[in-house]
Amino acid sequence: MTDASRGADAPPELVQLLTPEGERVEHPDYDIDLTPEEVRSLYRDLVLVRRVDLEAVALQRHGELGIWASLLGQEAAQIGSGRALTDADMAFPTYREHGVAWCRGVDPVKLLGLFRGVNHGGWDPAEHNFHLYTIVIGSQNLHAVGYAMGIQRDGTNSAAIVYFGDGASSQGDVNESFVWASVFNAPIVFFCQNNQWAISEPIEKQSRIPLYRRAAGFGFPGIRVDGNDVFACLAVTRKALEDARSGQGPTLIEAFTYRMGAHTTTDDPTRYRVASELEAWKLKDPIERVKSYLFKNELADQAFFDSIDAEAEDLGADLRKRCTEMPDPDPMEIFEHVYALPHSLIEEERKAFAAYLEGFQS
Amino acid sequence: MTILTLSKALNEGMRKAMEADPKVLIMGEDVGKLGGVFRVTDGLQKDFGEDRVIDTPLAESGIVGTAIGLALRGYRPVCEIQFDGFVFPAADQIISQLAKMHMRSLGAIKLPVVVRIPCGGGIGAVEHHSESPEAYFTHTAGLRVVACSNPADAYSMIQQAIQSDDPVIFFEPKRRYWEKADVDTSSTDWWTPLHEARVVRPGADATLVAYGPMVKTCLEAATAAEEDGRSLEVVDLRSLNPLDTGRLFDSVRRTGRVVIVHEAPVFGGYGAELAARITENCFYHLESPVLRVGGFSTPYPPSKLEEHYLPDLDRILDAVDRTFAY
């Protein structure tokens, strides 16, 4: 296999419902019945989150954000899985799940706070059933399993889903989360976006077998889905969530996709990967195939696509405006929310620092 | 003499160590083709091969744990932890294993493992990328803990750390990676022993004690104080464990006033140990209580607030003023 085609050939076990050319294909275990309206709405989400992402990259270039982790190329994995969730389900993201955040109703401007350096999170996880971004690789897997164990005890008809990367699959926490989920039969879906890279390290540095096959060793099903196929991601995640809710325990979903951009805006992928690899994956673009499908089946006309593009432009402009208008935090906020209960040391330092700052005014 | 950035000085130091001893290995996340996120290992894999410069799976416990195994087998691994905030998954391997195996084997086992950790803030990063976790490690018996502050020390100290038969936690001041200085790579005559402190600026009226990223800040503060007619001495500790108490106490006894500066929170920080030792040993030479300047007892704040959190000239000079107010 040449370097350029590494990973780009769809392996036989991949669940796919929509080809890169926009053809619907059947799968014996998974099917999905979408109304034209639903397909258009998936398309809209895909386009809008790509626009949010593009805008954030531009904002970083203009010095408005310190850094940004782009989701470019992973829109279908995120929208497909995100749209499979019900309001009652709980999602645990990494730092790249801007598309899932969108599906959970998190205002995109709230995602920027962390990257602009005005806060460490910025939204209330319970409000959207979307946990805070987690930067320490793999930690959130255990939180998600614990949360799922809580769901199990409460007996509610819901499940948890946790997002993590191919690199994260090596972490102890992630492997422990598989053990816990299996032993306790927790209602959880492990959604691994294998985007082929962990910064500069290709997937071969993490695993000798396809990641989804690891699930078997832990005692639950694993499945590989075309991560650039929003239909398949939706169908597979829906099924896994239903299994979780109905007491059948965890599923590992490996969404086979590609990180089309740099790891973050500070990364330089030319140091470690060849351009032809990206070119090969561009042919599998997650948005183009839905567009072709809509076109070919006359489910949408040019006016529809134009209106989505216009909406995306407005969204981008609005995000840009609200990002640049985000006020810098007050220095005294350093002392806020360190503890839930009053704390004498914090109060002492808060007072001392306030007096110190005042000294500059006089 | 060659002009090197601190990052490049570490790189050259590791290169020398690898040339001198085929048992020296580099291991960590993205240390190969990428050369590490700070390019400290740039070009080493190209020149020494994938067997000696190892891109590891993404797991810090794995990195340090397998480094211990390689050391048991006679290798001298140099582990890179990508950022300070990501050393904690390796805490068990470092604190419970790496630090204690020598003693448990009654001295039979030696673990020459270096754990390199870029540390400190000031680069506008997101959370977990700006921490100063040194006190966790200085508190752990069995670990040697050092912090370089400038390119020449970076170059020599990394080689000395690799030569050490004890494990060394090696802190690198990430906001100083790009600062340049002359480094003599042709001889070792100028090297200071690894665990020796250094007076980097002599002065008479008060001593500023620092290590790693804060040394430069203290030097700037001393320059500023000079304009106010105050002569501040700056001591770069270089080694946190063991501590060169001789040079530290000597400075304190001459000046009688001390301000300790580090980025880590003051409460329970490394400065507390320094203050206690100075008070115990130099009590009758002190003109005022030992003061500390450092981070607050809060998580490291979002980057828009880090300038308020980090000690700067004003906060250091404010503390200096207070030592004179007694």
Ligand SMILES: Cc1ncc(C[n+]2csc(CCOP(=O)(O)OP(=O)(O)O)c2C)c(N)n1
């Ligand atoms: C514990 C820990 N170690 C190292 C890092 C630095 N780091 C950030 S992202 C990353 C690669 C993650 O790769 P993957 O899990 O595949 O997710 P992706 O970034 O590709 O979405 C690394 C090593 C970290 N954030 N946390």
Ligand SMILES: [Mg+2]
């Ligand atoms: Mg990845």
